[in-house]
Amino acid sequence: MKSAQDWLNENPVIYSIIKYLLIVAAVLICIHFIRKVLKRNIPNTSVRYKSQKGIEILGYFIIIILSVSYFTGNIKDFTIAIGLFSAGVAFTLQELILSVAGSLYIFIVKVYAPGDRIELHGIKGDVIDVDSIYTTMMEIGQWVESDNYSGRIVKLSNSFVFKGPIYNYSKDFPFIWDQFSLPIRYGSDMELAKSIVINIASETLSEYTRASKVQWESIVAKYYIEAAEVEPTLAVTLTENWVQFNLRYIVDYKRRRSTKNMLNESILKAFEQTKGKVVLGSTTVELIKIPDLKVDVNKS
Template sequence: MDELLDFFNHDMVVKAAKLLLWILFIIISIRLLRKLLKRRIADTSIRYKAQKGVEVVGYVLIGLLILVSFTLENVQDYTIIIGLFTAGITFTLQELILSIAGSFYIFFVRVYEPGDRIEINGIKGDVIDIDSIYTTIMEMGEWVSSDNYSGRIVKISNAFVFKGPIKNYSMDFPFVWDELNVLITYGSDVELGKKIVLDEATELLSDYTEDSMAKWSAMVERYYIENATIAPTVAINLTDNWIALNLRYISDYKLRRGTKHQLFERIEQAVLLTEGKVTLASNTLQLLKIPEVDVHLK
């Protein structure tokens, strides 16, 4: 019993116990503050940022507390122990440490944030959460065509921000360029077809074009990038079967599928009103010669 009491009265044991109590107090405080903010803040974006801010501050306090506890007294006695301990932890938990470093990198550099649409490590989707280790993404694509949710929630280690490219669809310039091909037959009025495609695109996308021009001007001023044509453009491509009118236009990254559907619908209706001057094309098959066949009946 005396040896047990001496053990608990040892300075190191008392210091470790105090450290654990403080860490436990900080963790409980973080959870209570997160719940309080969840009840008090109605705006989803502000609530999320406030909760993440409390979490980051709590983890920083825990780190500082551990650092001060080990280095405030008897620095020389702890030098070798801390060195060996740090080396072992770094080797064993290198992926975890890299993930935590990635979370700070994402937070301070603003590589992406909740609500952004990104593609990382071959996975595309909308960011719905970023914590100290993982980025949570609502997946898009896979067995679902176009930019539709697959329904799967994917967690990606934050360490991937250091390991490969990150494609952000919404940071700085929340628009993307898209294309569609309108196929018309040879013999159609090509100039009229071009006018129909360009007029319908210009009318439908006027709001996108106006908004994107202002944002693109800011991009040109901020980055080393050449100016680009924001307004819809049409180019002609001749093939063996038809004339392809290639329309290039700007679209909101979240409305790409719906925008393309509206364009095709409006262009089809306008082509039908030309009464045959412009005809939509389809695959054709031409038989050059039918081989001779001898049939003998018995």
């Protein structure tokens, strides 16, 4: 009676088909195992779904390559196929791997942390969470003016830290420079107007100025950067309609809007108390002369 081995030796085609089916089954089992691992270890639904789909597509692709190579005899060692499969897995999951690497980079280098205000990939907001895959932000701006929350929570892949600039409003130096312009009508007491603006700005911003000086000294010691003017400054520009005052000052990055509102209200009130010595400018049109019109009603 012939043994199974003898029978297979006498039927090499059947033996080759069985061997091929075993290889395909091994690949399918590996794919199923990796899908289960991803499902168990990736909490985010979107990333989990895309990863599983990617592995599934990659598995079918590898089976096709193995099928062609097996029956043409180009791949004789299954370890080569395993190597290709591993490389394919790495390629398919490169975004996930890059996100995990990005999270490590964020924590080790301290690029930003929860509570920081950043701008990343064109989106600005306050960081409210950083996990192994995503940075979660409370968005500011967009359809609302100034630095107010829009109400949207945004999740960004940590891989973006390797793909573009990261603007941090609060790390090392939690202050920013802001400015606004004031139109002063020609004929106003300019010296009085300048003293009013500078005095109000210096008084209102005194706390920020003192704190920013200390912070800036540490920045100069840490980075290659020169000393900067943190006191409120006023620049004057002559225009066709008015004298334009441009006030530049430093402020806490989270209080930019409220501080600007406080300055505007105080300056407007002080100008009104000058009893006409300082008047804000506005767009006006002056008619120099209307040409004389002569109408002869008797002329036919």
